[in-house]
Amino acid sequence: MDTTLVGKTLPGLHCFACAAQHLSFTKAGEAMNLSQSAVSHRIRKLEEQLGFFLFKRLTRQLVLTEEGKRLYSVIQSSLDDISAEIHSLQNQEVGGTLHITSTPSFSSCWLTPRLSDFAEQYPNIFLHLRTRNDRVNFSAESVDLAIYYGKSEHPGLVVTPFMDEKVLPVCSRDYADRKSLWGAPQALASCTLLHDAQPWPNAQYFSEWKSWLDFAGLNDIDYEGGHSFDRAELASAWAMQGGGVAMGRLRLVQDQLESGELVAPFEMDCTASQSYYLVSTQERSQTTRVAALCEWLLQQAQQQA
Template sequence: MQLPKLTGSVLSGLHCFLIAADQMSFTRAAEILYLTQSAVSHKIKNLEASLGVQLFIRQPRKLLLTEEGKRLKAVVAHNFGDIVHEIRDLKTLELSGDLNVSVPPTFAQTWLLPRLKHFIDKYPALRFHLRTRNDLVDFQTESFDCAIYFGHGKYAGLHSEKLMDETILPVCSHEYATVHNLYEQPDNLISCMLLHDAAPWARAGRNDEWQYWAQRQGVTLPESGCTFDRADLALQAAERGLGVAMGRMSFIAEQLATNRLVTPINRPVRSPLSYYVVCRQEVVSSPRIKAFQQWITSEISD
């Protein structure tokens, strides 16, 4: 398929084609574009003539994409998405507008939220939008500027900047540790209720974090336990004497300082995963993303 020149008519036709291909209806495309149905049909015919290929199979009550139409739709959708992102970046060079960030739930609640006012005060013209989730973002189809991941830092087609490492060790209430004789007695974990974060990182199993720690300590773990879909819920359950949770040091500083949690088996292990700021390669230089990443780095240093 050859495209001799990207004239204004061709670009307009490509936009019209994308809407029609999404809707699979010239009538619905016309409503979205505030055009008549005949105008949409005329734009598509002109585009087909310019490209020298048929894009739609027109049937009495429905449209079908030809193979060429399917290929063109995929390319146009991807590149128009890049154009939208770039225009938004150009409009926000002065650190105004929207910043959409995806963050793991417990990291958001225990680490980011207590510090977020500093960032908002520093960049008052930015509208900060925080969404929490444990799974990875699809940057091609979702409108996130960047995300914080707890992982290995290698994500195909994406740019990642390491923020900080993590250390893990078991935590519980003082009363629970006393009753179960846990102080420096790791073998007694076998008789305890383990509290699991069911999704400590993307695609992890519910036992993965506990097993990683136990294997490095030579400790046998019980089969039974409770699972939670957020680490902070497991930690709250530990505070209330339900059992022993695997604590991350970045999450539990306040609970340890106020004795709401204790570390009866004081054998910390360096987590195999770290925290990263992740974004699409083409927006690495976005002033909004750079400001956010630099601010987090300075907060960690402090």
């Protein structure tokens, strides 16, 4: 291998890869914080060093030559390999066990369907997920991170806002048809309401329905009637079977709404006063594995937003 040639051309090769990606010296310059003329100069110098042209300069158009296409293919493949190897080397330093707690409904409906991506990115971190509805005593329990739904009231702990939430009534399409619910929220008066028994700490089983009915101005509907379950997805599951109308948290029922297993008969979603939070101690939040999980969770939330 001619290391002298490679060493001389490395700066130009990076510039070439960027220009080839955008097929524009101007856009390459913007990406590299260089002027268009500086990019053009580097490419010409690289072509002189290599002894062949990389681009055809057409009117208002930049086209790769055959030699340019071959070189770009090799460079792009090499850059992908380098990027993957750097990521692997960085992540091999992030390892150990992580003890996480979250509510059963959030864990099963939102978190676990996504965790394989985290495990692939951080193969040396081993997760121990435990579901619960009560709060963690961090001073007495070996928990690294808790994911809470409720109010951000955790003095002495590190609290990171995670996701907001919206709530809306959901049911099966057949139930909406039978009860003439489409666009008629007042028809809820003749429906069976399905509740999460404790949507957040110290809440009553009817708290979510009461909040939504107040938002909708339906103060004459009995929000205390119906059935309650100790997990939100159980209420949604019965709703899918035509058992009534559940109060769905959009983050948790989005997949069922998209598949048609559930429908939202009213275009009236209400922003919940509760949100999702990541909670840890100051000491544990500074560990690389907790930081990696928090960063990944926030990225997942942004993708769903």
